[in-house]
Amino acid sequence: MDSILTNWATKARKFKETHPNIASTLYLTALSIFIVASMIKNSQMFMFFSQEFIFILELIPALMVTIKILFLDEHNWQELTIFFLMEFYLYMSSYIAASVDVFYFSFFIIGAKGVKAEQILKVFMLTNITFMIVAAILALSGVIWNYSTTRSLYSPVYRYALGMAYPTDYAARGLSLLLAYAVLKKFKLRLPEYISFIMVIFWFYLITGTRVDLLLSLLLMILLVAYPKIKQLFKKISIKAVNIAMLVYMFLIYLIGFLFTCFPSNKILSLINSALSGRLSHEQTLFQHFPISFTGRYIYQPGGGAGFFIDASFFRILWMYGIPMLLISIVLFFMLNNRFLKNQNYLPIELAFVIIFISAGIDQHYLDASFNFVPLLLFADLGMFNKK
Numbered sequence: 001m002d003s004i005l006t007n008w009a010t011k012a013r014k015f016k017e018t019h020p021n022i023a024s025t026l027y028l029t030a031l032s033i034f035i036v037a038s039m040i041k042n043s044q045m046f047m048f049f050s051q052e053f054i055f056i057l058e059l060i061p062a063l064m065v066t067i068k069i070l071f072l073d074e075h076n077w078q079e080l081t082i083f084f085l086m087e088f089y090l091y092m093s094s095y096i097a098a099s100v101d102v103f104y105f106s107f108f109i110i111g112a113k114g115v116k117a118e119q120i121l122k123v124f125m126l127t128n129i130t131f132m133i134v135a136a137i138l139a140l141s142g143v144i145w146n147y148s149t150t151r152s153l154y155s156p157v158y159r160y161a162l163g164m165a166y167p168t169d170y171a172a173r174g175l176s177l178l179l180a181y182a183v184l185k186k187f188k189l190r191l192p193e194y195i196s197f198i199m200v201i202f203w204f205y206l207i208t209g210t211r212v213d214l215l216l217s218l219l220l221m222i223l224l225v226a227y228p229k230i231k232q233l234f235k236k237i238s239i240k241a242v243n244i245a246m247l248v249y250m251f252l253i254y255l256i257g258f259l260f261t262c263f264p265s266n267k268i269l270s271l272i273n274s275a276l277s278g279r280l281s282h283e284q285t286l287f288q289h290f291p292i293s294f295t296g297r298y299i300y301q302p303g304g305g306a307g308f309f310i311d312a313s314f315f316r317i318l319w320m321y322g323i324p325m326l327l328i329s330i331v332l333f334f335m336l337n338n339r340f341l342k343n344q345n346y347l348p349i350e351l352a353f354v355i356i357f358i359s360a361g362i363d364q365h366y367l368d369a370s371f372n373f374v375p376l377l378l379f380a381d382l383g384m385f386n387k388k
Helices: 002-018 022-041 044-048 051-072 077-097 101-110 117-140 167-184 191-208 211-225 227-234 239-262 267-275 279-289 313-321 323-341 344-360
Strands: 148-150 158-160
Touching: 022 044, 022 051, 022 101, 022 117, 044 117, 051 077, 051 101, 077 101, 077 313, 077 323, 117 167, 158 167, 158 191, 167 191, 167 211, 167 344, 191 211, 211 227, 211 344, 227 344, 239 267, 239 279, 239 313, 239 323, 239 344, 267 279, 279 313, 313 323, 323 344
Parallel strands: none
Antiparallel strands: 148 158
């Protein structure tokens, strides 16, 4: 087996030397298609496309990346065996949960090997921006529904989705784009870029009224301004300390949901629930009606702004995909921290990951490659960060 793979790796290496951009082009093309498929599912365009079409739009890029992994990347048979076993498990888990986001996401994490980080970030941003512009034009022209809502029955302020599924989705995409751009610029912005950031943050809050993403965007601004000091601070913080802090944060998210289930009338917990737009109430429903299953379960979530929906990604992972998926997720963020903290030049990616991880305790976008670009950089070529 080793001799066969070695021989094939040699042929693949020679092919790549003759066609040096083929692997990256294949991956980046697949990534753009996959992001479009994911954005269609999370937009008001969804009604114009059949389930079969979206299935094909997700399957084709996954097959394209699989070709890259098998025939263009240099993996030994042990790595390929682990890859296929993991994909089998993720498929079964996704089948049970009736949600394939994690299954397809994993192809693009593994398949990013050797692809330049700046290319991934640019494709991520360009695809998102193009789709959002098209969706906004269609929504404002009445072709698709421009979903709007208010924060409460008597609130005079309307919140708009501009073609996305909900205003929170539109706001989360804005935050993702700001993070991607900050990482692309290695957290070193010029004055015009700072001004542009402030204007973009104001725009997304004006349209969506989403407080969580506003606060996270302001946190990003603080990290950008204080980046030199932040860099010095992280020199004193161990990878183990960051891992423990993230585990504690994840535990606290579960604990707050559990405590609200037990003490729904507690004033402090009620205040937190109100600040989070009733998210704790949905977590209360989970604890009361859906016991944790080892293998995960399908949970009907009508959503729609008023119906039951699991917002927090941590709760989605444990309740929908099961305990093994939670353990895999923990191993993944350990790997991300280990990769991005071992080299101080990679700190911009780590800081973006910290913000996305905080968001994962509140919203559902952590498991979606069209929102969360950080795992795509785990095995990517990070050479751009070593250049001055």
